[in-house]
Amino acid sequence: MSTRNGKNPIEHPTRGKTAQNRLRRVDLFVTKYFPNLIKEAQDTYFVDLGFGADPTTTLESAHHLRKLNPQLPILGVELDPERVATAKPFEDDLTHFRQGGFNIPLPKGNKAILIRAFNVLRQYEENQVADSYALMSKSLVPGGILIEGTSDPFGRIWVANLLQQSTLPSLTYLGITFSTNFRWGFSPSLFPPVLPKNLIHKMVPGETIHQFFNDWEDAANKTISHKAYGIRQWFVETGIALAEMGYQIDTRKKMLKSGFLTWKYPSLTWE
Numbered sequence: 275m276s277t278r279n280g281k282n283p284i285e286h287p288t289r290g291k292t293a294q295n296r297l298r299r300v301d302l303f304v305t306k307y308f309p310n311l312i313k314e315a316q317d318t319y320f321v322d323l324g325f326g327a328d329p330t331t332t333l334e335s336a337h338h339l340r341k342l343n344p345q346l347p348i349l350g351v352e353l354d355p356e357r358v359a360t361a362k363p364f365e366d367d368l369t370h371f372r373q374g375g376f377n378i379p380l381p382k383g384n385k386a387i388l389i390r391a392f393n394v395l396r397q398y399e400e401n402q403v404a405d406s407y408a409l410m411s412k413s414l415v416p417g418g419i420l421i422e423g424t425s426d427p428f429g430r431i432w433v434a435n436l437l438q439q440s441t442l443p444s445l446t447y448l449g450i451t452f453s454t455n456f457r458w459g460f461s462p463s464l465f466p467p468v469l470p471k472n473l474i475h476k477m478v479p480g481e482t483i484h485q486f487f488n489d490w491e492d493a494a495n496k497t498i499s500h501k502a503y504g505i506r507q508w509f510v511e512t513g514i515a516l517a518e519m520g521y522q523i524d525t526r527k528k529m530l531k532s533g534f535l536t537w538k539y540p541s542l543t544w545e
């Protein structure tokens with residue numbers, strides 16, 4: 275791939291306006307799901323790839339993640355140089371903004387412990403997902419995490435792929451997380467519109483993700499009596515019901531109660 279200006283042919287800037295707190299729940303999720311990874315990070319970066327028109331999401335993450343690790347270095351990356359210029363005044367010793375793409379422009383010799391790419395790949399083609407993951411994985415330390423997903427404009431609903439860098443180096447698919455803050459009530463049908471790029475076109479009969487949503491609807495119908503105890507409790511029960519159907523769901527109450535349903539399905543493909 276050509277790398278003129280650090281870009282390769284599959285990359286292009288897009289509309290980038292971000293509502294405040296749009297990715298607040300992604301921060302909450304990673305601090306709950308990977309607390310030790312963040313706490314133990316030493317000289318390894320959190321990368322916010324495609325931070326958008328201004329550095330809001332990156333600065334909000336700096337605030338939230340540094341509650342676990344005050345020394346966590348953070349890099350916001352944007353393809354659009356004007357957006358990088360807008361972010362530069364917000365730099366400090368530990369927070370940096372650079373122009374670049376999936377080939378992450380980390381300072382020489384440095385790697386990332388966590389890369390977040392949110393609302394970036396939806397604007398690419400499905401067949402570009404694997405290449406972009408392969409490029410991003412080059413910047414991760416072994417054990418490092420890539421969280422790649424899509425949200426609604428306010429971050430109330432999102433769905434994300436979770437991948438972990440193995441020692442090989444290659445990425446292992448850990449699973450997919452469905453997140454809601456319950457502001458729109460609850461129904462499994464809220465999530466398909468924000469499926470990540472590798473899955474959005476697979477909501478058709480015969481595909482694993484399509485079957486999963488059918489089963490989640492069944493689980494929601496079966497457990498509807500729990501709605502009387504609140505929507506969160508109903509959501510929790512749907513996760514437990516899915517697990518009883520044989521899905522590998524993270525049924526920890528602290529996750530489900532917070533509106534995070536993670537399906538650990540290592541063979542769901544991003545190819």
Ligand SMILES: C[S@@+](CC[C@H](N)C(=O)[O-])C[C@H]1O[C@@H](n2cnc3c(N)ncnc32)[C@H](O)[C@@H]1O
Binds near residue numbers: 288351354
């Ligand atoms: C829709 S905005 C998302 C902003 C923010 N992440 C959010 O979730 O609200 C997508 C941003 O990604 C940037 N972008 C697109 N491809 C990129 C790439 N390969 N590397 C870095 N940034 C990219 C675009 O320029 C745009 O600013």
